Structure formats: C-alpha cells, structure tokens
Amino acid sequence: MVEAAGWWPVLVAPALLLAGAVLAVAGDAMLAARYAGRPARAAVAAVPLLEVARLLAQQPRTLPKADRLLWRLGVVTVPVAAVLSVLVIPFGHRAVADLSVGVVWFNAMEVLTWAGLWLAGWGPNAAFSLIGGYRFVAQGLAYELPLMFALISPATAAQSLGVGDIAEAQQGLWFAVWMPVAFAGYLAGVLAFAFLGPFGYPAGRDTAAGVLGETAGVDRLLLQAGRWLWLTSGAAMAVPLFLGGAAGPGVPGWAWSALKTLLVLAVLVWSLRRLPVLRADRYAEFAWVVLVPLTIAQALVPALVVLDR
Amino acid sequence: MDTVRLALLAGLGVLALAGGVLVFTCDSMARVTFALLGSLCCVGGVVTVLGLPYLGVAIVLMMVMEMVIMAVFMIAYMMNPAGLMPMSMLHNKRGSLLVSGAVFAALVAAVLLTPWPARTGPPPPDTTFQLGKALMGTQMLTMLVLGFALLATMVGATVLATHRGRYDRFGDDLGRRQARDPAGGGVGR
Amino acid sequence: MTFELVLVLAAGLFSIGLFGALSQQSIVMIMMGIELMIGGIIVAAAAFWHFLAPAADGQVVIVGAVVAMAVEMAMGFAVTTAIYRARQVDMTDMAEDLKG
Numbered sequence: 001m002v003e004a005a006g007w008w009p010v011l012v013a014p015a016l017l018l019a020g021a022v023l024a025v026a027g028d029a030m031l032a033a034r035y036a037g038r039p040a041r042a043a044v045a046a047v048p049l050l051e052v053a054r055l056l057a058q059q060p061r062t063l064p065k066a067d068r069l070l071w072r073l074g075v076v077t078v079p080v081a082a083v084l085s086v087l088v089i090p091f092g093h094r095a096v097a098d099l100s101v102g103v104v105w106f107n108a109m110e111v112l113t114w115a116g117l118w119l120a121g122w123g124p125n126a127a128f129s130l131i132g133g134y135r136f137v138a139q140g141l142a143y144e145l146p147l148m149f150a151l152i153s154p155a156t157a158a159q160s161l162g163v164g165d166i167a168e169a170q171q172g173l174w175f176a177v178w179m180p181v182a183f184a185g186y187l188a189g190v191l192a193f194a195f196l197g198p199f200g201y202p203a204g205r206d207t208a209a210g211v212l213g214e215t216a217g218v219d220r221l222l223l224q225a226g227r228w229l230w231l232t233s234g235a236a237m238a239v240p241l242f243l244g245g246a247a248g249p250g251v252p253g254w255a256w257s258a259l260k261t262l263l264v265l266a267v268l269v270w271s272l273r274r275l276p277v278l279r280a281d282r283y284a285e286f287a288w289v290v291l292v293p294l295t296i297a298q299a300l301v302p303a304l305v306v307l308d309r
Numbered sequence: 310m311d312t313v314r315l316a317l318l319a320g321l322g323v324l325a326l327a328g329g330v331l332v333f334t335c336d337s338m339a340r341v342t343f344a345l346l347g348s349l350c351c352v353g354g355v356v357t358v359l360g361l362p363y364l365g366v367a368i369v370l371m372m373v374m375e376m377v378i379m380a381v382f383m384i385a386y387m388m389n390p391a392g393l394m395p396m397s398m399l400h401n402k403r404g405s406l407l408v409s410g411a412v413f414a415a416l417v418a419a420v421l422l423t424p425w426p427a428r429t430g431p432p433p434p435d436t437t438f439q440l441g442k443a444l445m446g447t448q449m450l451t452m453l454v455l456g457f458a459l460l461a462t463m464v465g466a467t468v469l470a471t472h473r474g475r476y477d478r479f480g481d482d483l484g485r486r487q488a489r490d491p492a493g494g495g496v497g498r
Numbered sequence: 499m500t501f502e503l504v505l506v507l508a509a510g511l512f513s514i515g516l517f518g519a520l521s522q523q524s525i526v527m528i529m530m531g532i533e534l535m536i537g538g539i540i541v542a543a544a545a546f547w548h549f550l551a552p553a554a555d556g557q558v559v560i561v562g563a564v565v566a567m568a569v570e571m572a573m574g575f576a577v578t579t580a581i582y583r584a585r586q587v588d589m590t591d592m593a594e595d596l597k598g
C-alpha cells in the first residue's frame with residue numbers, strides 16, 4: 001500500500017530525481033566518449049558536472065527587445081514541472097502525495113513543458129530560438145495523443161487513476177508484458193517530452209541549438225537540467241505504470257523502485273545516441289497515422305479484460 | 310471548509326481575476342495569451358479546491374495545450390504580436406464597459422439576493438467515479454451529443470481551414486494513388 | 499458566505515470576458531473573451547456542485563463547458579484562417595459584409 005509520509009519526502013523526492021538525472025548525464029557522457037573512440041573513464045563522466053559550474057558562473061545573455069519576463073518564466077517552468085511531476089510517483093511504498101488523479105497530474109505537468117518551451121523560444125526575440133519553440137509544439141501535437149492513450153491503458157486495467165493503485169494492480173503480471181504497445185508508446189513519449197535524442201529536433205544543430213540557442217548561464221543550465229530531469233521522471237513513472245512498482249523478492253521495495261528506474265533510464269540513455277533525429281512533420285504523420293490507431297487498439301485490450309473480470 | 314482551503318480559494322480567485330484583466334490590458338499578444346492561461350489555470354485550481362480534482366487537473370491540462378496553440382495563431386494573424394508598438398484595437402469601448410458592468414451588477418445582485426437552499430446530501434467519496442458513472446449511465450445522451458459535436462468540429466474546422474480539396478490531392482479524376490501534398494509526411498513518402 | 503464569494507468570482511470572470519468579447523476587434527481576441535466567460539461558468543458550476551447539490555449532473559455541466567471551449571476555439575481558428583486566406587483580414591469590422 002502506498003502511503004503519504006510526513007514532510008521529509010518533499011525534500012527527498014527532488015533530491016532522488018536530481019541524482020537520477022546526474023547519473024543519466026554521466027552515462028550519456030561515457031557513451032559519447034565510447035562512440036567517439038575515446039576511453040570512457042570516470043573523468044569523462046565528470047565533464048558535464050564541470051559544465052554546471054561553468055554555466056553557474058557565466059553571464060546571462062541580454063538581447064534587444066527580449067521579453068525577459070516570459071523568457072524567465074518559460075525557462076523556469078521546464079525543470080519545475082519535472083520536479084512537480086514526481087510528487088505522485090511512489091518510491092518504494094511511499095509517495096509525496098498519492099493523488100487520486102495521479103496519472104492526470106503527471107500528464108498535466110508534462111504538458112506544462114509545452115508552455116515552458118514555447119515561452120523559452122519566444123522570449124529572447126531571436127529567430128532560431130522561436131523556430132525551436134515552434135518545433136516543440138509541432139512535436140507535442142504528434143507525441144501527445146499516443147502518450148495519453150499509453151497512460152490510459154494501465155489506468156484502465158487498474159480501474160484507477162491513482163499511481164499507487166496502478167502499481168498495486170500488477171501483482172502477478174506486469175502491464176509491460178501484456179500492454180507492450182502502450183509501454184513502447186510511453187517510452188517514445190518520455191524521449192519526446194524530454195526533447196532528447198531522436199526528439200532533440202527543437203534544440204537541433206541545424207538551427208544552432210534552437211530553443212537553447214540564445215540561452216546562457218543559469219538559463220541554459222535550467223533548460224538542460226529540465227531535459228534530464230524529465231527523462232528521469234519519465235523513467236521513474238514507467239516503473240509503477242508498467243513494471244509492477246516496488247514489488248519484487250528479497251530486497252525492500254525502495255531498492256526495487258530504484259533498480260527498475262535505473263534500468264529504464266539506462267535503456268533510454270542508450271537509445272539517445274542510437275536513433276536518428278526525427279523531423280517533427282515526419283513524426284507527426286507517423287504518430288497520427290500509425291501510433292494513434294495502435295495505441296487506441298491497445299487501450300481497448302485492458303478495457304475488454306476489465307469488462308470480463 | 311478549513312482555513313487552508315479558504316486561503317487557497319481566495320488566492321486563486323484573485324489571481325484568476327487579475328489574469329482576466331491583464332488579458333485585455335497587455336500589449337504583447339504572447340503576454341495576453343499566457344495571462345489568459347494563468348487565469349484559466351486558476352479556474353482549474355478553484356475547481357480542484359472545491360472538491361473536483363479530476364476536472365480541475367484536466368482543465369489545467371487542456372488549457373495549457375489550448376493556449377499554446379492559441380499563441381501560435383495569435384502570432385500568425387495579429388498585426389502587432391510582440392506589442393512593441395502599443396495600439397488600441399477596440400471598438401465601442403464605452404458601450405462594452407456599460408453592458409459588461411450592468412451584467413456584473415445584475416449577476417452580483419442575483420447572487421446576493423437569492424435565498425440559496427441548503428445542500429442536498431453529502432459529496433460522494435470518489436468524485437471522479439461519480440462523473441464517469443454518470444457519463445456512462447444516466448447522462449449517456451449528453452456524452453453522445455458531446456462526442457458528435459467534437460467530431461463535427463474536427464471535420465468542419467479542417468474543411469474550413471484547408472484550401473486544398475481531394476482534387477488537388479488526388480488529381481482531376483481522383484486517380485492518383487498517392488496524394489500530392491506540399492509537405493511530405495513520415496509514412497511511405 | 500464563501501458560496502456567494504465564489505459566485506461573485508464567477509460573475510467577475512464572466513463580465514471581464516464579456517467586455518473583451520464585445521469590445522475587441524480581432525477575432526482571436528474575441529475568442530479569448532469567450533474563453534474567460536466559459537471559465538466563469540465553470541467556476542459557477544463547480545460552486546453549485548460543492549455548496550448546493552453534489553450530484554453528478556453538476557460535474558456533467560463542467561464537462562459540457564469544457565467541450566464548448568474546445569469547439570469554440572477550433573471553429574474560431576478555422577473561420578479566422580478561412581477569412582484570412584480569402585482577404586488577409588483578422589478583424590470583425592472588416593468582415594462586416596458577411597452579415598445579412
């Protein structure tokens with residue numbers, strides 16, 4: 001049973017999320033070194049952390065006629081929404097707030113990145129940056145519906161929107177086993193709302209880093225942190241939704257939660273450099289013509305199973 | 310209602326009204342859109358505090374998507390999207406103020422003068438369940454009508470917005486196997 | 499008294515939206531006014547549900563209002579796009595010949 005426990009998880013949950021994101025960044029740096037033919041030593045993994053120090057000391061950029069208020073708002077929204085999304089994710093058998101509408105909460109926080117990234121693109125009054133913002137909106141219109149159906153499938157099977165109830169409902173068989181399409185659609189959605197790897201189009205190199213292009217210093221740090229925090233949060237959410245939550249033999253629940261989260265995170269980080277960047281218009285057609293019907297059919301499966309139960 | 314809820318209600322209400330006023334006072338269209346988003350998110354918050362968490366969070370979810378899309382259209386069509394050159398785009402301001410002021414006064418008077426009845430029955434333990442059961446049961450007709458309205462909207466909006474018909478896509482005798490579209494998609498092309 | 503105050507909030511949102519819908523020239527801005535009006539209706543419906551009758555019908559009213567918002571926005575943008583394509587106009591005053 002998932003229980004809300006005191007005030008201290010409010011501090012622990014963001015710390016755990018940050019730790020996961022740091023591990024993901026370090027792993028990504030190691031993989032990058034390996035693919036580049038350099039030795040993947042521990043020093044390589046520390047390079048992104050040195051980058052944090054550099055960004056903290058860097059001057060923020062000022063541009064003529066920039067809409068500073070909206071720019072800052074957008075930049076802050078992305079990591080803050082990521083942190084807020086983990087409030088409903090149980091770690092072990094504890095969640096900060098196991099809301100009765102946890103799945104909808106997670107989805108709403110994820111959609112907040114739309115607003116955040118569009119604002120981060122609009123604010124600096126620069127063309128490439130705005131193009132990056134528009135690209136994320138186009139990508140969002142493509143990934144959102146399959147992701148929503150992927151979220152609805154386990155909720156239907158568990159007959160509850162609460163994340164704790166969904167984890168509870170998977171005793172015996174994980175949802176990932178009998179809802180593979182929803183699981184795959186969910187993982188694609190995670191990469192998309194973290195705009196990393198194949199979905200890094202909004203921050204693409206062809207537009208000089210797009211939505212990140214005009215940011216410097218703390219602004220850039222926040223946006224980059226937001227990407228990795230979202231990747232980690234998505235991986236953590238996959239565990240109660242599809243991988244049985246904290247259930248497992250031997251070690252206590254929190255260890256299983258951590259282990260499963262890190263495994264999902266490792267798969268996601270590995271895939272980042274294995275897949276080509278997708279153009280939003282191409283992915284939009286694929287998503288609407290292929291993924292939406294597939295995920296709807298997938299959502300039908302648990303509906304029928306529940307009806308028969 | 311406890312004090313925390315009352316404080317939340319008051320704060321969200323004031324923010325919603327402030328956002329609503331900003332919508333019609335800001336110059337920058339981006340700011341206007343996101344002021345409206347803030348106002349409607351506060352509406353979602355009020356709904357949540359009033360005991361309807363599913364509807365409240367769903368309103369926030371929907372409004373964020375809607376307002377981001379709205380921002381795209383605002384920037385596309387308005388002549389002064391960034392508000393760098395303040396201008397007034399109003400007509401009949403005095404009349405509008407008069408009408409809306411009168412409506413507000415009438416509504417407030419009605420609210421304060423009506424003898425409201427006492428509450429009928431306690432709230433259900435699970436409001437989301439109550440809503441779902443109603444929509445799939447006694448209110449099935451409503452659900453069907455809403456569904457058809459949305460479908461008609463999708464078709465109608467697409468027809469209105471596009472300038473290309475099937476003859477542009479599939480040729481004069483509709484004989485082309487693959488549609489000729491200006492933008493390539495990801496499936497088979 | 500809380501009930502009345504929440505209803506006054508709803509009336510305020512509705513009236514601000516009404517002012518915008520009446521006074522704005524641009525179609526997109528008129529839509530923003532209508533969104534605010536529907537927002538007021540949602541607040542009022544939630545208040546009625548909470549303070550007067552916590553039955554399912556009150557929630558269904560909110561669902562209907564939210565759907566109305568979505569329909570209004572989709573059709574509004576479609577009409578704006580159609581008018582803009584035909585004559586590069588996004589203001590109601592310049593589409594007056596459409597009436598009657």
